[in-house]
Amino acid sequence: MNKILEVKNLSISYGPVKALENVSFFIEKGEIVAVIGPNGAGKSTALKALCGLVPIKRGEINFQDENIKGLTPNRLVKKGLCLVPEGRRIFTTMSVFENLEMGAFTVSKNKNLLFKERIEKVFKLFPILKERKRQKAGTLSSGEQQMLAIGRALMLKPSLLLLDEPSLGLSPNYVEAIFEKLVEINNDGTSILIVEQNALKALEICHRAYLFEIGSIALEGEKAALLRNEKIKEVFLGG
Amino acid sequence: MIQQLILSGIIAGSIYALIAIGFTIIYRTIKFFNFAHGVVYAAGAYLAYALFFLLKLNPILSFFLSLAMAALLGIAIDRLAYRPLRKHNAPSLIYLIASFGVFIFIQNLIQLIFGAQILTLRTGPVKEGYNILGAVITNIQVLIIGVSLILFFLGWLFILKTKLGKAIRAVSDDPVGARVVGINSERIILVAFAIGSALAGAAGILISLETNIEPTMGLNAILKGIIASIVGGVGNIPGALFGGLFLGLAENLGIWKIQAGWKDTIAFVILIIFLLLRPSGIMGVKTEKEKI
Numbered sequence: 001m002n003k004i005l006e007v008k009n010l011s012i013s014y015g016p017v018k019a020l021e022n023v024s025f026f027i028e029k030g031e032i033v034a035v036i037g038p039n040g041a042g043k044s045t046a047l048k049a050l051c052g053l054v055p056i057k058r059g060e061i062n063f064q065d066e067n068i069k070g071l072t073p074n075r076l077v078k079k080g081l082c083l084v085p086e087g088r089r090i091f092t093t094m095s096v097f098e099n100l101e102m103g104a105f106t107v108s109k110n111k112n113l114l115f116k117e118r119i120e121k122v123f124k125l126f127p128i129l130k131e132r133k134r135q136k137a138g139t140l141s142s143g144e145q146q147m148l149a150i151g152r153a154l155m156l157k158p159s160l161l162l163l164d165e166p167s168l169g170l171s172p173n174y175v176e177a178i179f180e181k182l183v184e185i186n187n188d189g190t191s192i193l194i195v196e197q198n199a200l201k202a203l204e205i206c207h208r209a210y211l212f213e214i215g216s217i218a219l220e221g222e223k224a225a226l227l228r229n230e231k232i233k234e235v236f237l238g239g
Numbered sequence: 240m241i242q243q244l245i246l247s248g249i250i251a252g253s254i255y256a257l258i259a260i261g262f263t264i265i266y267r268t269i270k271f272f273n274f275a276h277g278v279v280y281a282a283g284a285y286l287a288y289a290l291f292f293l294l295k296l297n298p299i300l301s302f303f304l305s306l307a308m309a310a311l312l313g314i315a316i317d318r319l320a321y322r323p324l325r326k327h328n329a330p331s332l333i334y335l336i337a338s339f340g341v342f343i344f345i346q347n348l349i350q351l352i353f354g355a356q357i358l359t360l361r362t363g364p365v366k367e368g369y370n371i372l373g374a375v376i377t378n379i380q381v382l383i384i385g386v387s388l389i390l391f392f393l394g395w396l397f398i399l400k401t402k403l404g405k406a407i408r409a410v411s412d413d414p415v416g417a418r419v420v421g422i423n424s425e426r427i428i429l430v431a432f433a434i435g436s437a438l439a440g441a442a443g444i445l446i447s448l449e450t451n452i453e454p455t456m457g458l459n460a461i462l463k464g465i466i467a468s469i470v471g472g473v474g475n476i477p478g479a480l481f482g483g484l485f486l487g488l489a490e491n492l493g494i495w496k497i498q499a500g501w502k503d504t505i506a507f508v509i510l511i512i513f514l515l516l517r518p519s520g521i522m523g524v525k526t527e528k529e530k531i
Contacts, residue, residue, distance in 0.1 A: 053418065053419075073419060074423050076421075077420065077421035083419045085419050089413045089415050089419065090412075090416060091413055093412050094408055101405060102406065102420055105406060105409075106420070106422075153420075
């Protein structure tokens with residue numbers, strides 16, 4: 001198998017504070033990889049670094065065999081690396097439809113057909129968004145807003161979709177629904193990297209996972225191995 | 240008499256609305272009160288004066304060239320004054336002070352170039368107007384109301400319907416969300432400055448067809464534009480139209496029974512009442528952590 005993303009010896013500091021120290025990980029094409037770990041372990045920081053949202057101190061990031069370190073977010077989305085940010089970050093005063101349009105902002109105008117094709121795909125995945133397409137995004141429930149945030153990222157047809165805490169603040173029903181959709185998106189050929197505090201949920205859908213602890217990787221492995229791991233059991237799965 | 244006051248109110252109000260919509264478009268992206276918007280309004284009038292009287296260009300061409308130059312001035316203001324501050328993550332008070340600095344600098348530059356004396360864009364004597372429902376309205380006044388309302392609606396349409404207008408709203412709603420979909424907010428800020436400043440320049444030119452041009456004309460204009468924005472709800476475009484007309488009418492009807500010198504006082508009383516009782520304005524929604 002070939003790697004869609006490979007991160008080598010990544011170090012990031014916020015001023016004098018080290019957030020990540022020499023972290024290496026990779027994602028193979030077609031995989032769902034979960035990054036789990038406690039608050040402040042540097043999970044989100046790693047994700048933001050991939051998207052060009054925080055400056056990188058040291059290290060190397062290769063995406064589809066290309067060094068993407070230091071590229072701006074708008075270059076990265078064009079390459080197919082898209083983030084669903086923590087807290088959803090949808091455009092609350094704009095309609096659901098306009099939010100999806102903004103997802104395709106970098107898709108140039110003469111690709112109208114492409115836009116229609118993609119929005120139909122998003123509507124097929126999340127029919128509720130089609131129903132509510134004229135509604136202001138801020139009036140959606142938080143679960144629907146999360147669907148919109150994912151739909152917005154899908155408008156860019158990413159080859160690697162990054163998600164930062166997608167279950168945060170959602171009711172269990174929505175968490176279930178969203179994770180099911182992620183599997184569906186993955187089955188469609190999109191690789192997924194998911195950073196999640198809800199470790200159980202993330203381990204359920206992933207192929208492989210990394211456990212982050214205070215700025216470095218404490219454990220990594222296949223899902224089955226991790227689910228059997230004593231440490232994981234103790235910390236996340238309630239013994 | 241009252242008909243004439245209503246007419247004056249509508250003229251003033253449509254100009255205020257035009258200032259307020261430009262101010263609003265810019266405010267949406269940068270989230271601070273750009274006082275320098277007022278001096279762009281004054282610069283618009285002076286640019287039109289220079290093109291029309293000094294370079295003897297055709298009036299329509301002068302008008303549109305002045306708008307283009309006002310847009311460039313707005314872009315220059317952001318690039319030279321505000322963008323360096325954004326790079327340093329300056330606190331909001333610093334932006335406010337910078338915008339006053341820009342205002343004073345350009346106002347003095349205008350004075351240096353054109354002198355402090357009063358100029359006018361008017362040509363020839365004032366013609367007799369038409370009588371409509373008891374109010375006398377001149378051609379020029381019809382032009383002022385018509386053009387400012389048309390430009391207002393074009394500005395509104397731009398924000399509502401175009402890709403760049405939507406991107407301005409997206410950056411306004413959530414800058415991080417805009418970044419992750421690949422919207423370059425620096426570029427969008429420049430677009431907002433260009434469009435907003437062109438509208439301010441247009442307002443300055445239009446009002447100069449009726450009144451005099453002087454270097455200090457921008458201060459009163461931006462204060463009225465801001466009051467109109469606050470009355471309508473800061474950041475809200477239909478609110479800017481409502482606030483502008485409301486303020487224009489209130490000022491002019493207010494002086495029906497008292498002296499005209501109280502006009503500005505009326506405007507500021509309205510401002511104080513709104514700040515005390517309804518700071519989010521008529522059409523505004525409650526905002527969190529927005530900067531003034």
